[in-house]
Amino acid sequence: MIPLDHPRYRSLQTREHLADCAREGIVSLEGLTAHGRGEAFDYLLGEKTTDSALCAERTAAALLRAARRPIFSVNGNTAALAAPLIAHLQEVSRLPVEVNLFHRTNERMQKITAHLESHGVQVLTGTAERLLPLSHDRAWCLRKGLYEADTVLVPLEDGNRATALRGMGKQVIAIDLNPLSRTAKAATLTIVDELTRALPHLIEAFSQLSLEECQDLVAHLDNRYFLYSALEEMKRRLDHGLD
Ligand code: ATP
Numbered sequence: 001m002i003p004l005d006h007p008r009y010r011s012l013q014t015r016e017h018l019a020d021c022a023r024e025g026i027v028s029l030e031g032l033t034a035h036g037r038g039e040a041f042d043y044l045l046g047e048k049t050t051d052s053a054l055c056a057e058r059t060a061a062a063l064l065r066a067a068r069r070p071i072f073s074v075n076g077n078t079a080a081l082a083a084p085l086i087a088h089l090q091e092v093s094r095l096p097v098e099v100n101l102f103h104r105t106n107e108r109m110q111k112i113t114a115h116l117e118s119h120g121v122q123v124l125t126g127t128a129e130r131l132l133p134l135s136h137d138r139a140w141c142l143r144k145g146l147y148e149a150d151t152v153l154v155p156l157e158d159g160n161r162a163t164a165l166r167g168m169g170k171q172v173i174a175i176d177l178n179p180l181s182r183t184a185k186a187a188t189l190t191i192v193d194e195l196t197r198a199l200p201h202l203i204e205a206f207s208q209l210s211l212e213e214c215q216d217l218v219a220h221l222d223n224r225y226f227l228y229s230a231l232e233e234m235k236r237r238l239d240h241g242l243d
Contacts, residue, residue, distance in 0.1 A: 011039065014081070021080035025111050028103040031077045034156060041177035042194050044234040052229035053193040054201055059221055060153065060173045060189055061205035062214035064093060067151035067171070071124075073100045078155045078195060079112045083119035085199040090121055092206045095153070098124045098145040102158065104137035133164050154183075155195050162186040179230040189223055192230035 002012045018035055021027040049057075064070045072095045074086065079099070090097060099112050113123045128140040131147040138161050141147055152165055155175035159182025165172050166186055174187035175198050184190040191198050209217075 018077070018080055021076070021115075025108055026115055027076045027080045028108075030103060031075070031080075035077060038156070038177040038194070041179075041234075044237055045177065045192070045230065046233075046237055047194070049193050049197050049201065050229065050233050052226055052233075053191055053198070055217075056189060056191040056226045057193065057198055057201035058205040058209065058213075059217040060191055061093075061202050061209055062217040063151055063171060063173060063189060063221070064095065064153065064202075065206065065209070065214055066218060067149075069149045070095055070151040070153070071145055071149040072097045073146060073152055073154045073157075074098065074112070074116065075101055075156060076103075076108065076112055079116050082155075082196050082199055083116050083121060085196060085203070086116065087120035089199055089203050089206070092203055096124050096145060097121055098142055100138060100141055100146060102136065102138050104140060132161065133167065134161060136160075154187075155198075157183040157187075159183045159186060179227040179234075184227055187223060189221060190226055192226060 002009055002016065006012060018027050018032060022029060022032055072086065074097055086097060089095060097116065099109055101108060116123050124142055124145045126142045126144060128142055130139045131141055131143060132139045146152065149170060151171040151173065153173045154162065157174050157176065162172050162174060162183040163186045166188070171188040172186065173189045173191070174183045175191045175193065175195050176184045177192060177194060178184060179190070179192045184192065
């Protein structure tokens with residue numbers, strides 16, 4: 001039992017929740033280590049949404065709104081951390097949700113789908129085919145989902161698949177706390193923020209942005225600016241961390 005007054009209560013509670021999800025087979029053991037990498041970068045960001053991340057979140061909403069066939073690609077960590085937020089985003093955006101896993105088994109696919117559905121998410125189903133140009137199991141996806149999508153929202157992604165999706169001509173919107181990851185560099189747009197902080201901003205932007213604001217945000221999209229801004233914030237905090 002984590003004491004409510006523990007200064008790292010939220011972080012410890014999230015870890016406990018992810019460990020429970022790992023025991024249930026929703027999160028993979030590798031997913032737990034990926035979470036740890038994210039936590040380290042979040043510490044360097046001060047565990048808050050920066051102004052540039054907020055701008056990236058608004059730009060992501062604009063890109064998704066302008067997309068012809070957008071899709072939200074969800075893995076085990078994303079489902080475990082954010083199922084209610086995914087349901088809320090889907091409610092305001094009608095974004096289709098597809099489960100896509102690195103460590104793919106039928107059992108995990110079913111468990112993650114059931115977990116999302118229990119929170120009100122409508123998950124795309126159908127017969128998966130090996131359609132993405134990748135050698136591992138993330139190549140499996142739905143023809144009417146990821147394969148035909150023009151814009152893909154992919155939190156906590158690995159660099160190979162982000163690069164493969166870009167190679168297929170898709171716009172990739174990543175949510176990744178590590179601005180130096182291959183994913184962050186390969187994506188069309190990278191939100192350098194923690195997933196559960198980023199999604200509420202996306203939801204808000206979806207409901208609030210005007211058409212003109214969306215066009216303006218998309219016209220000025222500069223992913224390197226977002227990555228440099230995150231690195232600058234981390235450098236600033238490293239320089240003054242002991243003050
Ligand atoms: P790449 O292949 O892109 O260089 P990687 O090998 O780190 O990156 P993964 O192991 O799939 O790829 O890691 C997923 C990424 O997700 C990590 O960069 C990590 O910082 C990030 N991450 C983990 N948890 C969160 C979270 N809750 N919110 C945002 N990002 C996160």
